[in-house]
Amino acid sequence: MSRLLEVRDLHVHFDTARGVVRANNGINLALDTGDSLGIMGESGCGKTVLILSLMRLQQPGVIAGGSIWFDGREVTRVSQKEMQRLRGRGIALIPQNHSTALNPAFSIGEQLGEILQRRRGKTGIWHMLTAGSPSAGTPGYGHLSRTLSSLGFVNEKALQRLLASYPHELSGGMGQRVLIAMALLLEPKLVIADEPTTALDRGSRVETLDLLGRLSDNTTLIVVSHEVQTLARICNRVAVMYGGRVVESGSTGRVFENPRHPYTRILLQSQQLARGKTISLFVGALDMVRFPPGCPFHPFCPEAMPVCSEEEPRETVLEGGRVACHLYSRSATCLK
Amino acid sequence: MLEVRELRKTFTLRHNIFARLGHPDHVIRAVDGVSFEVNKGEIFGIAGKSGSGKTTLGKTILRLFEPDNGSIVYKGRDISRLSPEELKGYRRQVQLVFQDADSTLDPRHKLYSILEEPLLIHGLGTRIERQVIIRCALEQVNLPYSLLERHPSELSGGQRRRAALARALVLSPELIITDEPTTGLDPVVAAQILSLFLRLNRETRLTLVVITHDLAAINYLSHRVAVMYGGKIVELVDGELFESSAVHPYTRFLQGFAVSNNVVSGYTDIHRLSETAGQGCVYAAACSVARPECFEAAPRLRQTEPGHLVACLLARG
Amino acid sequence: MKLAKLFRRNPLIFCGSTLIILIILAALFSPWLAPHDPWQYQQAFLEPSREHWLGTNDVGQDIFSELLAAGRVSLGVGFVAALVAAATGAVVGIVAGFRRGVLDEVLMGATDTVLVIPVLPLVVLISAYLGPNLINVCLLIGLVMWPSIARIIRSRVLSLRQSGYVESARALGAGDRWIMLHHILPNAMPVLLAKFVLTMAGAMLIEASVSFLGLGDPGAKSWGMMLYYAFSRGGFIREMWWWYLPPGLAIALVIFALNLVNLGFEEKSDPRLKRVLEG
Secondary structure, three states: OOEEEEEEEEEEEEEEOOEEEEEEEEEEEEEEOOOEEEEEOOOOOOHHHHHHHHOOOOOOOEEEEEEEEEOOEEHHHOOHHHHHHHEOOOEEEEOOOHHHHOOOOOOHHHHHHHHHHHHOOOOOHHHHHOOOOOOOOOOOHHHHHHHHHHOOOOOHHHHHHHHHOOHHHEOHHHHHHHHHHHHHOOOOOEEEEEOOOOOOOHHHHHHHHHHHHHHHHHOEEEEEEOOHHHHHHHOOEEEEEEOOEEEEEEEHHHHHHOOOOHHHHHHHHHHOOOOOOOOOOOOOOOOOOOOOOOOOOHHHOOOOOHHHHOOOOOOEEEOOEEEOOOOOOOOOOEOO | OEEEEEEEEEEEEOOOOOHHHOOOOEEEEEEEEEEEEEOOOOEEEEEOOOOOOHHHHHHHHOOOOOOOEEEEEEOOEEHHHOOHHHHHHHHHHEEEEOOOHHHHOOOOOOHHHHHHHHHHHOOOOOHHHHHHHHHHHHHHOOOOHHHHHOOHHHOOHHHHHHHHHHHHHOOOOOEEEEEOOOOOOOHHHHHHHHHHHHHHHHHHOOEEEEEEOOHHHHHHHOOEEEEEEOOEEEEEEEHHHHHHHOOOHHHHHHOOOOOOHHHHHOEOOOOHHHHOOOOOOOOHHHOOOOOHHHHOOOOOOEEEEOOEEEOOOOOOO | OHHHHHHHHOHHHHHHHHHHHHHHHHHHOHHHHOOOOOOOOOOOOOOOOOOOOOOEOOOOOEHHHHHHHHHHHHHHHHHHHHHHHHHHHHHHHHHHHHHOHHHHHHHHHHHHHHHHOOHHHHHHHHHHHHOOOHHHHHHHHHHHHHHHHHHHHHHHHHHHOOOHHHHHHHHOOOOHHHHHHHHHHHHHHHHHHHHHHHHHHHHHHHHHHHHHOOOOOOOOOOHHHHHHHHHHOOOOOOOOHHHHHHHHHHHHHHHHHHHHHHHHHHHHOOOOOOOHHHO
């Protein structure tokens, strides 16, 4: 069990007309090989910025502080060229929506063919342009058909039909499988899945969860989602984000059964509505430029205390995970 | 309160004059013989995915589309026979909150003006009274007064949804039809809005028709549920029994308990809808338990137990 | 500080409108700014001097003062004519685009008919027939320039009427008139303003041309009239560049400024791209 990824006190800022948006405010994360970590949060909490920063794709944002260590190297200081080599082979991303992530003008085969070229080390423009759809003779075809068959395209006929089709012809579930295949082709050490089930309907969701579940068994995975079901099925650890910070983390079972942070509780409750019972919570929009001082959640927190509006809570290590909340900071040891 | 009988609305996609020689025009039966009733003070859920005709149904009830056949009766009066004056009055009592709430807010108006518009159209209240009504509506949806001076582009997605709802509430309607109220919203905001509906229904006896594909919302809110597919209602059941006792194959598929042939193939086929030419069950082509009889005779909605209607040849009566 | 921010936000509109505002102010305050009374006869054909910054014309009027006063007329005619054109064009465009059907066909037919007519010859012809009169000129130019505005407004309205808020207003019980006034017009304003500015430039040019040909109102001096006198009364032959250049430059400057403003508007009225960072 070696440490594959470590994020230390990451700060990512965006310069906008209204001021500086602090998208990530001191993120601490650690991931061992073989783990699958879920990042849970709603829009605006900074989770997308976080995973983009892992691949140094956060422009126009800037990494304003902290560091990211991947496979022993400090990714935050590495050159762009090095970074390009890392992307896809070291860290791969499964985007959210196949209809926007794939090029509509090229067939699936042609787009997969480009990746196969890269796998052989042929990264020049000429090789990319002449890639073409792979067939039995193309180097790497065996690997491709093995990958795709583990994703459900079991026979040659199904495979050929897929390679010949275009992105707009695929349903949500199929498209998702293609994206997963594309991420796996270069055999990366870390796979990041961005909201894999949000754009899917029920049936495809079940399928995709199955696939990702199997994937998590033999790959190191980070899954970003706001859906409890998805994360419960795939991940063994989960980190909850709000306002650019990680407010709670721990093993999936513990966090979902016994949530500590008030925001986690609200987030879980909102996805498990009990028939006939109204909820009286009111969580409004957070102004990412002018943060209220103290804990970012305190304006909406049902259990806010006076100290919450003054001091930012530090991460407290408790049994089974960490929380950043003043409710717990007294009765436990503080983190550094 | 609202009674819909054998409602039909079809759209014809015309090909250009050259293509017409080779292919017939595509006829899309958006609403194909739909009948149901909504009682006063109840929350009626309509479940179905995009393409099932649910949005067209909502708009037709408001007479934004003219029905081809069938009748809509509101409080005893036939909607299609209303004069323009009466139609205006009808549109005051029955409100529609559209699916894409963002585009329904005029970007050049401030929120106050957007909320004031319904009152001005119907000539209600003096300036002071209007202010009071608007503030009340904002309170009901939990939006702060400070947002009144902002433009829609300065509000978040959840705030815009709630603003659209507030605008519907300003006229104190008796029936609100809301199309996909939670789609695209984060879970916490969505939960707030659903809870808001429940509260409004309880406190003010507001009748609601909630059209959505989000089954969690349907389970949470509805007193009664209708499931739509291909322009028809395939099942009608009490809200409490929906999760446990739903029988129709399509409903089971939506709930995740069954598979559908469509999904297995994985390739989208946009012409599928017009191929089911009214011969057999509209779901037969995608149904995993379909039998030969299903392709020949279209099943009617029949009662299987009190309060439960199913349109399937395989359901026991 | 604030000026710098305005400038950065949209440099075109800033420069153009500053220029225009300065010129308008100069023209408006001409009675006070002008060193002499532009109608007063003094010594003729004088060269520029300290006394007369741009010399005097053939009847001894101070050219500089004339320039300032003429600004009022030229700008005024341009503005009023553009106003007439914009008002007519907007009404036609909105009604035709929104109502569609037979009304649309009829209105567009009329629009196309007038559109085809060559503007300058028509104005020259009618001016010659009706006689020189400032009001006539304004109305005439306006009535000739409205079709292109109508066309543009109509196409904007055609796309606006499909908007969600129009459908939603209908669902609220709104009638056609309400929607046209309350929703279509405000959203067509950016386009209308941009076109208005261009039309004003065009109108000024037409007025200058007509006056230059001698068909202008001698009682109301415009820059075009100044040019007419400069050329017809021997200013050109006598190489009195201080007489014929300034009015021409003034016209060019104003049209340039107006075009800048128009460019700035066009940039702003482009559909705004949704922000990707919304999530």
